[in-house]
Amino acid sequence: MIEIEHLTRTYGPFTAVDDVSLTIEAGTITVIVGTSGSGKSTLMRMVNRLVEPTAGRVLIDGEDTATLAVHELRRRIGYAIQNHGLFPHRTVAQNIATVPALLGWDRARIAARVEELLTLFQLDPAQFGRRYPHELSGGQQQRVGVARALAAEPKLMLMDEPFGALDPVIRAKAQDDLKDIQRKLGTTILLVTHDMEEAIRLGDRIAVMDGGRLLQCAPPAEILIHPATAFVGELIGTGDRPFRLLSLATAAEMVEPGAAEGTAVAASADLRDVFAELLWSRRPAAPVVDAAGNGLGRVTLEALIARAGRPA
Numbered sequence: 585m586i587e588i589e590h591l592t593r594t595y596g597p598f599t600a601v602d603d604v605s606l607t608i609e610a611g612t613i614t615v616i617v618g619t620s621g622s623g624k625s626t627l628m629r630m631v632n633r634l635v636e637p638t639a640g641r642v643l644i645d646g647e648d649t650a651t652l653a654v655h656e657l658r659r660r661i662g663y664a665i666q667n668h669g670l671f672p673h674r675t676v677a678q679n680i681a682t683v684p685a686l687l688g689w690d691r692a693r694i695a696a697r698v699e700e701l702l703t704l705f706q707l708d709p710a711q712f713g714r715r716y717p718h719e720l721s722g723g724q725q726q727r728v729g730v731a732r733a734l735a736a737e738p739k740l741m742l743m744d745e746p747f748g749a750l751d752p753v754i755r756a757k758a759q760d761d762l763k764d765i766q767r768k769l770g771t772t773i774l775l776v777t778h779d780m781e782e783a784i785r786l787g788d789r790i791a792v793m794d795g796g797r798l799l800q801c802a803p804p805a806e807i808l809i810h811p812a813t814a815f816v817g818e819l820i821g822t823g824d825r826p827f828r829l830l831s832l833a834t835a836a837e838m839v840e841p842g843a844a845e846g847t848a849v850a851a852s853a854d855l856r857d858v859f860a861e862l863l864w865s866r867r868p869a870a871p872v873v874d875a876a877g878n879g880l881g882r883v884t885l886e887a888l889i890a891r892a893g894r895p896a
């Protein structure tokens with residue numbers, strides 16, 4: 585568990601982060617969103633002490649980070665940033681191996697981990713492991729940056745716009761992969777993004793910042809339905825609200841008994857995609873199947889419309 589208590593950072597007369605308190609439960613993803621310059625990166629960097637707080641403190645599993653040696657703290661925390669920060673004179677494999685090597689893993693274990701991560705991020709280990717960062721595209725560098733941050737399976741990951749340079753298809757895949765890895769390892773993640781879709785897709789909780797202050801920190805549905813201020817509502821995008829609300833649930837949660845015609849939708853499909861499919865194919869309902877293709881029932885347009893509205 586991460587406890588951020590009254591964190592403040594000033595630069596001269598300017599307050600970049602203003603008395604922010606926030607608790608992040610172990611094994612959850614908290615996504616920080618906010619306008620440019622609202623203090624998101626500064627808040628995150630105070631967790632691994634790339635920026636020292638002016639006031640306040642951060643506790644990791646009850647331990648005050650100010651009492652730890654900085655290198656010790658950073659070794660424990662994975663850190664992935666938009667411009668990836670790869671070491672230019674080390675190969676991709678060496679970059680990913682950085683923290684495991686510091687931790688004294690044996691060579692075979694490191695090699696296996698590098699191969700596993702490159703494969704996970706769809707980079708052929710034989711081809712990419714030996715290359716240098718300048719021999720990769722921006723999106724490939726970014727994936728290597730995330731792989732490096734994950735290499736030693738840190739319990740806590742800080743991610744600052746980690747998927748910013750990825751195209752929408754790879755981005756969605758990288759987000760799904762991150763979520764899978766996070767569930768599998770129980771990693772706690774604090775992630776900064778400008779992309780509200782990403783925040784809703786990944787966040788167990790979304791923290792909204794403005795002018796250095798934390799305006800609201802709550803699960804996505806709560807933020808969508810009850811934004812704490814008009815600014816939070818604006819940031820979350822009022823025009824997209826019904827669709828974003830639908831995107832939080834899957835067909836499995838809305839399945840009802842009965843038949844329907846046409847192509848089936850997967851139980852794991854999110855309700856926004858199901859809604860789009862029904863509108864596009866001009867159907868009042870679609871059959872729902874599980875991963876093995878067994879029929880589970882149907883989902884209806886009527887039920888989706890009811891679900892997309894603000895709860896009474």
Ligand SMILES: Nc1ncnc2c1ncn2[C@@H]1O[C@H](COP(=O)(O)OP(=O)(O)OP(=O)(O)O)[C@@H](O)[C@H]1O
Nearest residue numbers: 595598599600618619620621622623624625626627
């Ligand atoms: N070293 C510094 N000296 C002075 N001001 C700084 C320093 N670092 C950050 N700031 C200021 O603090 C504010 C918050 O910066 P921060 O990088 O945390 O914002 P952000 O929300 O992450 O922005 P963005 O979304 O644009 O990356 C900005 O106004 C920035 O100019």
